[in-house]
Amino acid sequence: MFLWGKGSRKCEFSVSNSVTCFERRRSVGIVLISLAENAFRPLTPIEVNDSLPSFPPINPPVRILMGPGPSDIHPSVSAAMAAPTVGHLDPYFLKVMDEVQTMLREVFQTSNKMTMAISGTGSAGMECCVVNLIEPGDRMIACQNGVFGGRMADVAERAGADLLKLERPFGEVFSVEEIATAIEKHKPKVIGIVHAETSTGALQPLEEISKVVHDAGALLLVDCVTSLGGLPVEIDKIGIDAAYSGSQKCLGCPPGLSPVTFGPRALEAMDARTHKVASWYLDIGMLRNYWGADRAYHHTAPINMNYGLHQALRLVLEEGLVARFARHQLHHSALKAGLAAMGISYSVADPNCSLPMLNSVWIPEGVDDVAVRKQLLNEFGIEIGGGLGPMKGKTWRIGLMGEAASKSNVLLFLAALEQCLAAQGKIPEPGAGVASANKRYLET
Amino acid sequence: MFLWGKGSRKCEFSVSNSVTCFERRRSVGIVLISLAENAFRPLTPIEVNDSLPSFPPINPPVRILMGPGPSDIHPSVSAAMAAPTVGHLDPYFLKVMDEVQTMLREVFQTSNKMTMAISGTGSAGMECCVVNLIEPGDRMIACQNGVFGGRMADVAERAGADLLKLERPFGEVFSVEEIATAIEKHKPKVIGIVHAETSTGALQPLEEISKVVHDAGALLLVDCVTSLGGLPVEIDKIGIDAAYSGSQKCLGCPPGLSPVTFGPRALEAMDARTHKVASWYLDIGMLRNYWGADRAYHHTAPINMNYGLHQALRLVLEEGLVARFARHQLHHSALKAGLAAMGISYSVADPNCSLPMLNSVWIPEGVDDVAVRKQLLNEFGIEIGGGLGPMKGKTWRIGLMGEAASKSNVLLFLAALEQCLAAQGKIPEPGAGVASANKRYLET
The missing domain is CATH 3.40.640.10 (Type I PLP-dependent aspartate aminotransferase-like (Major domain))
Known part of the structure; x- marks a missing residue:
């Protein structure tokens, strides 16, 4: 007789070619499965790793996805x-x-x-x-x-x-x-x-x-x-x-x-x-x-x-392509106005060539890239992206893509960023970012 | 002034470089978006296809997936x-x-x-x-x-x-x-x-x-x-x-x-x-x-x-590998017994080399492959697979994979197949398939 597995997961294989499995399912207690002779084609005995941790089920934090994608999901x-x-x-x-x-x-x-x-x-x-x-x-x-x-x-x-x-x-x-x-x-x-x-x-x-x-x-x-x-x-x-x-x-x-x-x-x-x-x-x-x-x-x-x-x-x-493009443009312009009021500028060489859905901006001098992104994520649930390649550590990439291109995201991000910059000792004019973005929204 | 789109989706672009979009969202009525001067980087006027049908939302039929995969999802x-x-x-x-x-x-x-x-x-x-x-x-x-x-x-x-x-x-x-x-x-x-x-x-x-x-x-x-x-x-x-x-x-x-x-x-x-x-x-x-x-x-x-x-x-x-393998084996043996009682045999040359999770069987003489699979799908929601390559039209592939390897699936499939074969004028011994599968289950 062979014994498969060990600990809580055991399976016996008798010489009569019948098999009995005793399996403690974590959720439902003991389950008994037995297979009669001929019904069973011998399996190779296997070793089961009982030290495997039991992982908790999927339960992700709810994020505001303002990075380079994925973006917010409806x-x-x-x-x-x-x-x-x-x-x-x-x-x-x-x-x-x-x-x-x-x-x-x-x-x-x-x-x-x-x-x-x-x-x-x-x-x-x-x-x-x-x-x-x-x-x-x-x-x-x-x-x-x-x-x-x-x-x-x-x-x-x-x-x-x-x-x-x-x-x-x-x-x-x-x-x-x-x-x-x-x-x-x-x-x-x-x-x-x-x-x-x-x-x-x-x-x-x-x-x-x-x-x-x-x-x-x-x-x-x-x-x-x-x-x-x-x-x-x-x-x-x-x-x-x-x-x-x-x-x-x-x-x-x-x-x-x-x-x-x-x-x-x-x-x-x-x-x-x-x-x-x-x-x-x-x-x-x-x-x-x-x-x-x-x-x-x-x-x-x-x-x-x-x-x-x-x-x-x-x-x-359903939204319509034209309205969708205009929406991306609108929230980009409000974000840009807000960032400008906080002294943050875009990294794209020609301002006419700034993407509305991906706002790449210079990280202000003396500000810790990773610390700010961590604080945004941990305290506000906001994800933005860091720079890639030669821009690593130099730029942030703020996405306004699809569902994420919204008034609420723009205003919350500007308000949160104000707090994160303050934590770095770089205190912008209080409320200036949000005020400028709101001004832009009210103009339209 | 340019006009973008036509029919229910319109967007105006004035010479003052401001833009106003009138968008009839199908779900929420008219939405007005306007962007002030400078906030807007001119977009190319686009033609919108108003003849596009409005497709209904995703609402799939509930299937029993006994084909070659995908299989039933928990x-x-x-x-x-x-x-x-x-x-x-x-x-x-x-x-x-x-x-x-x-x-x-x-x-x-x-x-x-x-x-x-x-x-x-x-x-x-x-x-x-x-x-x-x-x-x-x-x-x-x-x-x-x-x-x-x-x-x-x-x-x-x-x-x-x-x-x-x-x-x-x-x-x-x-x-x-x-x-x-x-x-x-x-x-x-x-x-x-x-x-x-x-x-x-x-x-x-x-x-x-x-x-x-x-x-x-x-x-x-x-x-x-x-x-x-x-x-x-x-x-x-x-x-x-x-x-x-x-x-x-x-x-x-x-x-x-x-x-x-x-x-x-x-x-x-x-x-x-x-x-x-x-x-x-x-x-x-x-x-x-x-x-x-x-x-x-x-x-x-x-x-x-x-x-x-x-x-x-x-x-x-959580089920455990050993119990899971035994479960696949058990339901395969019951299905095999049921099919045998209905005169249906496996296409694998060496019976010791039959997969438990993919049961490839010869389609009985004179039975219309596609008609049976259509009837299984339309009347019972059961998907099985047809033969591939040289087996096309000659075999069915009945999957018992993962969640799909269950008593309920085996018994329902055998009962449904009996009806489909009868519709083809190939009436098996009434109830023989289910009886043989049940006998196998009771033995174990």
């Missing part, structure tokens, strides 16, 4: 996430996929059939776009003025691109002229650029760049992880050939999905490939059959994440 | 998915990551530090393992006796492996001898094999194969998507070097995460790489810093999916 989105799971080929889920695609097309302002949600986070969407557009040896330009442009360059190199990295300092954006010069020099198949650089708060104008790219017969790939749902991302009007985003920024859904869209020129380039896409998981050729009319099984889509995105998109469209 | 897992989202570097989420890792180690029966959940579904886990272990030109053997072994071969080819495909017909498993012969012939760095082939219901014994693989100095990579949490997957005892699974099978969580584990030999092989991993998103070198002690930002983990997995793992360990 309760109806959380509720959708908890709806009953159905199969990935269930007629109900196929309908959800259709509706998610239709709503994503509206948010992307495109008629691209190949518009869908990749089963991974924004970086998976980035990789999906790059590996499907680039074959080993293909020429690409990656425009790098922050962490995410740099990431795109890394992804492109791994995909075997003959890469030209076009660099600008963090916080700056690219001019049409320098893009044109780089195109003439490198003659790329693809130019990748970040619309809203989450690491710096800079907004990249795209309309004229798109003309230059297409005049040269190249494809324009755009990172709109942070802009989609908070700023116009007009795929068709601007002529963007491929774009990717994330669920957890201005769309207001938890992280886990990456909306992508591919236009006709991008699909043509994929059809003309001579090598298989390096990634099976992200191969658009196969995903087209799953998200397309065939609904051919590819992988098991994250059902409940798609429920969440569905509801988040419903809220976006 | 209400406490759904509730965890809806818990408040926190930031991906929030101290609370870091604790959740730690606990998920600790519990995954227990379920995998390993002490591997590099045990974690990849932010994608099972196929992303497969790709993660392959692309991190294989460099272009590395020799690999992929054992293919079903759809998922075939998928691994495809992933390996894309990763540039010098690949030997070792094939067996669907429903069969590999002998130690043929693996040994193949190793001698191909001298691989990695041998990939599927523990529980979801497309055929076949269970691959691994213990002796592991010895042969390691005697040859190779690495053993195992797909345990369907087995983890329902059968012993003893990573350390068997000596598996790398393995991947999925959240939506016997672990009882919705799809969206892929638990993986890497042992010391696998990590050594990664450290000795001379090329960057083809995938940025799945690069274990970087994920080690995010899931390791550094917690260095890599990507934004799917927070709420990890909440769900955390609760699912709590339930697995």
Whole structure:
């Protein structure tokens, strides 16, 4: 007779090939399971680790998410996430996929059939776009003025691109002229650029760049992880050939999905490939059959994440894109006014290129970055982001994305920040931040 | 003055650079937003598609998930998915990551530090393992006796492996001898094999194969998507070097995460790489810093999916692995007895290699595959799977995974199937299936 497990979890295995398990379930006391002869295919005896601590159930603190994403989640989105799971080929889920695609097309302002949600986070969407557009040896330009442009360059190199990295300092954006010069020099198949650089708060104008790219017969790939749902991302009007985003920024859904869209020129380039896409998981050729009319099984889509995105998109469209963009702009302007009154300035080089949903500001001299963010989190439940890369310790990144772009968040944050700065011995004019933000709100 | 949008969604943009938005929110009537001069950075006028249908909110039918996964979800897992989202570097989420890792180690029966959940579904886990272990030109053997072994071969080819495909017909498993012969012939760095082939219901014994693989100095990579949490997957005892699974099978969580584990030999092989991993998103070198002690930002983990997995793992360990494996075995034996009484037999070649959690059976002659599955779904809410690949139209795949492995599911399914077969003019002995299953339950 073998004995499996030890301590409170025991299982006996007799020579007669029958098995009896005595299991003390923590919640319901002793459970007796026995299996008759033949009903049982011998299992390998296993050792059970009885020292494993019993972890408490999930019970997160309620945060105000004013960092670089995830952003605040509307309760109806959380509720959708908890709806009953159905199969990935269930007629109900196929309908959800259709509706998610239709709503994503509206948010992307495109008629691209190949518009869908990749089963991974924004970086998976980035990789999906790059590996499907680039074959080993293909020429690409990656425009790098922050962490995410740099990431795109890394992804492109791994995909075997003959890469030209076009660099600008963090916080700056690219001019049409320098893009044109780089195109003439490198003659790329693809130019990748970040619309809203989450690491710096800079907004990249795209309309004229798109003309230059297409005049040269190249494809324009755009990172709109942070802009989609908070700023116009007009795929068709601007002529963007491929774009990717994330669920957890201005769309207001938890992280886990990456909306992508591919236009006709991008699909043509994929059809003309001579090598298989390096990634099976992200191969658009196969995903087209799953998200397309065939609904051919590819992988098991994250059902409940798609429920969440569905509801988040419903809220976006119910509010209306125009009103939503104006709301992001409004709260950004109030925050900016409040911060200015507290002597805090934006780190983006050109003030016309400040993102409304990601406010990157210089940390005042002599103020402890981490101490302030800790106090905001622990005393007020407010999360803001620290700087990334060369901006680490130098900037804060204050998100006003989706549900988080609200009067209450702006005013509470300014009031809380006043307290945190005072704790650092940097006392701003009392009430000045809130007063300036309120003035801005009353003007409108 | 420009007018944005049309129909019920309008926005005016005056020459004075101020903007007024009239937005009829579907739910709350007219909302007026106006932004004063300077507060507003002009947005591009956009066209809004007013013909977009208003989709109803998420309200899925309640299914009994007895297909190849996803499986039934315990209400406490759904509730965890809806818990408040926190930031991906929030101290609370870091604790959740730690606990998920600790519990995954227990379920995998390993002490591997590099045990974690990849932010994608099972196929992303497969790709993660392959692309991190294989460099272009590395020799690999992929054992293919079903759809998922075939998928691994495809992933390996894309990763540039010098690949030997070792094939067996669907429903069969590999002998130690043929693996040994193949190793001698191909001298691989990695041998990939599927523990529980979801497309055929076949269970691959691994213990002796592991010895042969390691005697040859190779690495053993195992797909345990369907087995983890329902059968012993003893990573350390068997000596598996790398393995991947999925959240939506016997672990009882919705799809969206892929638990993986890497042992010391696998990590050594990664450290000795001379090329960057083809995938940025799945690069274990970087994920080690995010899931390791550094917690260095890599990507934004799917927070709420990890909440769900955390609760699912709590339930697995609360039940106890031994009791859980015995439960899967018990209900499999009752289902098998019931099906036998209805004249339905298993498609796995060797009856000792039938998976308890995935019952692949021959569709009786003259019975319409799709009609039966539709009737089960529409009249009883029961989902089962059809055959994949060469088994399409020939087999049904009946899942008893996680929460779905229950007496109620087995008895209801047998009773419902009787009705569906009768609708096809194939009337089994009335009540025979349920009677045989009940007899098996009463014996135990």
